[in-house]
Amino acid sequence: MSLNIKGIGSILLLSLTVLLSGCKDEKAEVGAAAPALAAYDLQGNQASLEQWKGKYVYLNFWASNCGGCLAEMPALEKLSKEFGDSIVVVGINTDKDEMNIQALLDERQVSFPNIRDQLSITQERYQVIGTPTSFLIDPQGKLTDQYIGMLHEPELKAIFEKSKQKG
Structure with a gap:
C-alpha cells in the first residue's frame, strides 16, 4: 500500500493539529505562575522550571546577533557565581539550530545553564518581542518581574x- 502526497499531507496536518491541541x-x-518552558538544553534534554524549584530563576532571552545580549553576559556570569545559592541564571537562546551557541558560550566563558528555544514556543508564552528580555521567577514558580532591554x-x-x- 502506498500513500500519495495528498494522503501524507493529510496525515501530517492531522498530526500537527493533535500535537498543538495538547499545548x-x-x-x-x-x-501569575510562570509559563512552562518548551525548550531543550544543549545536550538535547527537555528543560523545565522544576529543575530550579526552590531558587529564584532569572530567565534571560538572548540571541547571538544581539549586541546588548552579549554585553550582558559577563555581568550575568559574574552574578550567577556570586549569588548561585539563591538565584540561578538561565539563558534562553532564540537562534535557529544552525547557530553553534556552545562555541559562543565557551568563547565567552559562560557557565550558567543555557537552553534553546528553536521553535519559539517559549518566546511566545513569555511574549518576547526582542532580546534581551528577562524575567524573574520566585522560588514558588511565580513570575515577579519582567525586564526589557x-x-x-x-x-x-x-x-x-x-x-x-x-x-
Missing part, C-alpha cells in the same frame, strides 16, 4: 540582591 495557551503575566551590572546586582533578601 496549553500559556501567557506570561507578572504575579540590556541591563548593566549595577542594575542586575540590585535585582539579585533583592532576591537574596526575599529568599
Whole structure:
C-alpha cells in the first residue's frame, strides 16, 4: 500500500493539529505562575522550571546577533557565581539550530545553564518581542518581574540582591 502526497499531507496536518491541541495557551503575566518552558538544553534534554524549584530563576532571552545580549553576559556570569545559592541564571537562546551557541558560550566563558528555544514556543508564552528580555521567577514558580532591554551590572546586582533578601 502506498500513500500519495495528498494522503501524507493529510496525515501530517492531522498530526500537527493533535500535537498543538495538547499545548496549553500559556501567557506570561507578572504575579501569575510562570509559563512552562518548551525548550531543550544543549545536550538535547527537555528543560523545565522544576529543575530550579526552590531558587529564584532569572530567565534571560538572548540571541547571538544581539549586541546588548552579549554585553550582558559577563555581568550575568559574574552574578550567577556570586549569588548561585539563591538565584540561578538561565539563558534562553532564540537562534535557529544552525547557530553553534556552545562555541559562543565557551568563547565567552559562560557557565550558567543555557537552553534553546528553536521553535519559539517559549518566546511566545513569555511574549518576547526582542532580546534581551528577562524575567524573574520566585522560588514558588511565580513570575515577579519582567525586564526589557540590556541591563548593566549595577542594575542586575540590585535585582539579585533583592532576591537574596526575599529568599
